[in-house]
Amino acid sequence: MLGAGGTASLRRPPWIEAPAVACTVVLLGVAFCVVYPLLLVVLESFQVAPPGQPARYGLDGWRAAFAEPLLRAALLNTFKVTLARQVVSLALAVLIAWLIARTDLPGRNWIEFAFWAAFFLPTLTVTLSWILLLDPDYGLINTGLAKLPVIGKGPFDIYSFWGIVWIHVITGSLTVKVILLTPAFRNMNAAFEEASRVAGAGTTRTALSITIPVMAPVVLSVFLLGTMVSLQTFEVEQVLGVPFRFFVFSTMIYDLLVTRVPRYDAATALAVLVLAAMLPLVFTQQWLTRGRRYTTITGQFQSRRHRLGRWRWPAFALMLALVLIVLGVPLVFAVLGTFMKLFGFFNIPDPWTLKNWTTVLADELFLRSLWNTVVLAGSTAVAAVLVHSLIAYIVVRTRYVGRRALDLISWLPFTVPGIILGLALLWLFLDVGVLRPLYGTMAALVIAGLVSGMPLGVQIIKSGLMQLGGDLEEASRVAGASWWATYRRIVLRLMAPTLVAVAMITFVGAARNIGNIALLATSANRPLSILQLDYIAQRKFEEAMVVACIIMVISLGGALVARLLGLRSNLG
Structure with missing residues (x-):
């Protein structure tokens, strides 16, 4: 008895076991990089002293924020843009993902790659490309239609509410949803649908009782992520909205920061309001997905494609038209813009030149920024796969007591505008x-990329892990395989396409990131995205288009590598 009691007394309590300690270290590290900066945002909203002066707190910033006459209009505009782009893009993305992953659509692999490539296009570049087409004065489509006797004047105006929604839908809103939903539809076990049909259920009832419930966590995560991104978008509204005095929350915050006397207190007060609006979305996602089982890949996994029959080629025509809109048009006109003597003016004598390319390529700042971009994007992508997959694995595959807090914290970077x-x-x-020595170094930008990309990266990997059944891992362990062998041969192979997707999404996000790193970039670590912003600030739009095209080449090269690795993983 004494021996047993003595042995029991020497046994380590469960809360100091190595796995729990490791999980706690991860939780504290993530909280320090995410929660602490957000607390600083809240604290600074009450800081009323001018920069460089001793801290003094009050409510002046909050009074200034609520006294802003454009606040109510900006709130309404933000809600309208978010609702319009999410409703249109989500419905269309579900259809596209289903056609690519669950049907015999011709050319579906290349169509999927086209949406990958379109996602990697910088938003600012796509916006400038469509300005060349839909500008009310010199846009090619409007000038062409104006020559028709029936029309007389170009009917399209990109500087409008629907112009802003159009750009959002054909850029990140649609493409990222297709990227996220397609693997989920592909990994769905067709045996569930087949069993429903054998039981006598029709197509509609099968979709309502089987397909939608199984796909609910992925669709919900994608919807919430899209909504959060919509509430903090900046570039499109800044370029297209300001000319007709259309402000949203993010552009209002930016306006407060770039005035002659920056109002950091008022800007951060508005950011706190955004945080307050975002948190219910995060808690809703946590509540709806808690305690439900969404495994779709098991030892009895079956994959079967639906035959489209007579709708096969009409569906292909629809997909081809969408690919031309989201990828073809921006690529063609982005390249054309780099050769223009005067951006947007096609009707001047001899409008083409190579001077823009020679000017940029001969600039030493460009060469330094190009190297910084490669280092930043590559380092952030590798670090994101390691860190984000570790967070997702702790949340989904462990019983760590703080896993729900870790999951909640991983959402928080999406709750404030990037700037x-x-x-x-x-x-x-x-x-x-x-951390002070890190300012001005590449490490600071990598940390910013890790934090800003955490919600998307963690949620993608989580969705994949939730669909990966534990019976495959259990069978491997019963057969005598070690944890590492099970992870390498089972989990890693099944999760490889998802991890590649996270790596490449992070890569392109870091390569074109502006808002999150604008205040952290210096002359020593300035990437191409900030160089492009500098060109635009100097009204050098032609040089900015050259830099944008180079960013596109880097991004499309990464997309091609990701696609080849993804195909190889699927074949393996």
Whole structure:
């Protein structure tokens, strides 16, 4: 008895076991990089002292924010743009993903790659390309239609509410949803649908009782992620909305930061309001997906494609038209813009030149920024796969007591506009003495990329893990395989396409990131995206289009590598 009691007394408590300690270290590290900067945002909303002066707190910033006459209009505009782009893009993305993953659509692999490539196009580049087509004065489509006697004047105006929605839908809103939903539809076990049909259920009842419930966590995550991104979009509204005085929350915050006397208190007060609006979405996602089983890949996995029959070629025509809109048009006109003497004017004598390319390629700043971009994007992608997969694995595959808190924290970077998150990280680096030497280095930009990409990366990997049945891992362990062998031969192979997707989405996000790193970039670590912004600020739109095309080449090269690796993983 004494021996047993003595042995029991020497046994380590479960809360100091190595796995729990490791999970706690991850939780504390993520909380420090995410929660602490957000707390700084809240604290700074009450800071009323001018920059460089001793701290003094009050409510002046909140009064200024609520006294802003455009606040109510900006709130309404933000809601309208978010609702319009999410409703249109989600319905269309579900249809596209289903056609690619679950039907015998011709050319479906290349169509899927086209949406990958379109997602990697910088939003600012796509916007400038469509301005060349839909500008009310010199847009090619409008000038062409104006020559028709029936029309007389170009009917399209990209500087409008629906112009903004159009750009959002054909860029990130649609393409990222297709990227995220297609693997989920592909991994869905066809045996569920087949069993429903054998039981006498029709197509509609099968979709309502089987397909939609099984796909619910992925669709919900994609919808919530899209909504959060919509609430903080900036570039499109800044370029297309300002000319007709159309402001949203993010552009209002930016306006407060770039005034002659920046109102950091008022800007951060508005950011806190965005945070308050985002948190219910995060809690809703946590509540709806908790305690439900969404496994779709098991030892009895079956994959079967639906035959489209007479709708096969009409569906292909629809997909081809969408590919031309989201990829073909931006590519063609982005390239044309780099050779224009005067951006947007096709009707001047001899409008084409190579001077823009020679000017940019001969600039030493460009060569340095190109190298910085490659290092930043590659480092962030590798780090994201390691860190984000570790967070997702702890949340989904362990019983760690703090896993739900870790899951909640991983959503938080999407709750503030990118420019404010960058400002919060700047305060983090300057406020913590140990991190102060990182300011101005590439490590600071990598950390910013990791934090800003955390919600998307973690949720993608989580969705894949939730669809990966534990019976395959259990069978491997019963057969005598070690944990590492099981992870390498079972989990890693099945998750490889998802991990590649996370790596490449992070790669392109880091290569074109502006808002999160604008305040952290210096002359020593400036990437191409910031160089492009500098060209635009100097009204050098032609040189900016050259830089945008080079960013596109880097992104499309990464998309091609990801696609080849994904196909190889699927074949394996």
